[in-house]
Amino acid sequence: MLSLDVGRKRIGLAGCDALGITVSPLPALLRRAFKQDLGHLEQVCLTRRVQGLVVGLPLDAAGQFTEQAVHCQRYGQRLATALKLPLALVNEHSSSWAAAERHGLQGDRSGRLDSAAASLLLEQWLADGPEPEPVDMATPSASETVGNEGS
Numbered sequence: 001m002l003s004l005d006v007g008r009k010r011i012g013l014a015g016c017d018a019l020g021i022t023v024s025p026l027p028a029l030l031r032r033a034f035k036q037d038l039g040h041l042e043q044v045c046l047t048r049r050v051q052g053l054v055v056g057l058p059l060d061a062a063g064q065f066t067e068q069a070v071h072c073q074r075y076g077q078r079l080a081t082a083l084k085l086p087l088a089l090v091n092e093h094s095s096s097w098a099a100a101e102r103h104g105l106q107g108d109r110s111g112r113l114d115s116a117a118a119s120l121l122l123e124q125w126l127a128d129g130p131e132p133e134p135v136d137m138a139t140p141s142a143s144e145t146v147g148n149e150g151s
Contacts, residue, residue, distance in 0.1 A: 001132075002045060003054040003122035004079075005092065005114050006072040011037070012114025014122045015048050023122045025115035038082055045083055052132035053085050056092030056121045063091065077135050086132035090125050092117065 001020070005012035013026040029040055044050070055076030057069040065073075073089060080087035 001052050001054055001122060001125070002041075002048065002050045003056070003118040003125065004076070005056050005118040005121060006075050007031070007114060008068075008071075010114045011041075012116070012118035013044065014115055014118035015044075015050070016122055016126065018049075020126045023119050023126070025112070025119045028112070028114045034078065038079065041079065042083060045085065050083075050085065052088065053080050053083070054088045054090055054122055054125045054132070055079075056117070057089050059091045080135045087135050088125055088130055088132040090121050090128075092121055 001016055003014040003023075005014075009031055011029040011031060013028060014023055015026055016023045026044065029037060031037060053076065055072055057072050058066055059069050060066050076087055076089065
């Protein structure tokens with residue numbers, strides 16, 4: 001699995017071993033045009049033999065979609081479609097804050113914080129799900145909430 005913490009400037013990345021036991025942060029991707037992002041992520045997926053994507057949605061404290069959550073959802077859908085991989089969407093409310101606290105990365109602008117947040121998303125997904133689904137089934141509308149509220 002490959003976990004993505006999609007931001008406007010960078011995408012934090014994390015992967016796990018085939019058994020889903022060990023989660024590791026990967027170098028963050030500095031965002032460019034989608035086609036360039038796709039080329040890089042395609043290589044990561046091939047090298048790591050990725051079987052699915054986990055994309056974080058920064059929902060608000062009430063579990064409702066934010067503008068950034070809509071952006072992340074659309075980006076995840078587009079990426080999963082292009083890579084022909086199933087997609088799981090996970091509520092990432094406060095994941096960057098939790099990653100900064102856990103790893104002492106407050107104020108980090110190098111991408112390490114983004115990938116640490118992606119690691120937390122993947123750990124959360126491995127513990128709680130949901131199972132990744134084909135894109136047309138994995139993508140609730142912005143008016144729906146995503147599982148794992150309050151995490």
